[in-house]
Amino acid sequence: MADVYLEVTDKKVFAASLDWPGWGRFAKSEDDALAALADYGTRFAPIAAAAGYSFPAAPTFKVVERLPGTASTQFGVPDAHPDADHRAVTKAVADRQKKLLTAAxxxxxxxxxxxxASLRKGPRGGGRDRDKMIDHVYGAEAGYGRKIGFKLPAPAIDDTAAITAVHDEVLAVLGRPHDGGPLVDNGWTSRYAARRYAWHVLDHLWEMQDRAE
Known part of the structure; x- marks a missing residue:
């Protein structure tokens, strides 16, 4: 049974696993968010496998915490910090974060x-095309750096060395044990950062896959 938390607003609910960074989904209600999380287990399973972990074929959930969401939650960005995020990060947890992020x-x-290059538009005619989506993902990852203790410019989408440099900085921070407190003043905890980084890249991976069909 997977421990999950819910981030709740009157318009959107985010359900996320506490032990599988990146496995999280939004919906309009608690039940729908949990159902979406279960549905996306089949899409998260290859990420877990690539990282070297066995993922449950039919996951079940235990909701361990409900938190009020924020304006960011309403916008579709996970923003709440459950109590579990403040647990110490052991070497095993740090290694898991590093492997799952790398796989994502x-x-x-x-x-x-x-x-x-051109992706199918959303139901309202919106959505980024491929290169703009790639640029958004890598730019956000560089921007998140200030929340975990590094500063690098957003890489160009064809600058493999610069993209790798950002990822190496992220893994250097999130791949080491930590006491569970904020990584920098007014920053993120290691567990929250791993979840946010992994959720963001996987959310756009799955969007790209869906809109490429």
């Missing part, structure tokens, strides 16, 4: 390399 990045880069 590799999956995103692999699909982006073959995706069509």
């Amino acid at each position: 990045w590799e999956a995103f880069a692999g699909f982006a390399a073959t995706a069509p």
Whole structure:
């Protein structure tokens, strides 16, 4: 049974696993968010496998905490910090964060390399095309750096060395044990940062896959 938390507003609810960074989904209600999380287990499973972990074929959930969401939650960005985020990060947890993040990045880069440049528009005619989505993901990852203790410019989407430099900085921070407190003043905890980084890249990977069809 997977421990999950819920981030709740009157318009959106975010459900996320506390032990599988990146496995989280939004919906309009608590039940729908948990159902979406279960549905996306089949899409998260290859990420877990690539990282070297066995993922449950039919996951069940235990909601361990409900938190009020924020304006960011309403916008579709996970923003709440459950109590579990403040637990100490052991070497095993740090290694897990590092491996799952690496697997998520590799999956995103692999699909982006073959995706069509023009993606199918959303139901309201919106949505970024491939290169703008890639630029958004890598730019956000560099921007998040100030929350975990590094500062690098947003890399160009074809600058492999610069993209790798950002990822190396992230892994250097999130891949080491920590006491569970904020990584920098007014910054993120290691567990929250791992979840936010992994959720963001996977959310856009899955969007790109869906809109490439």
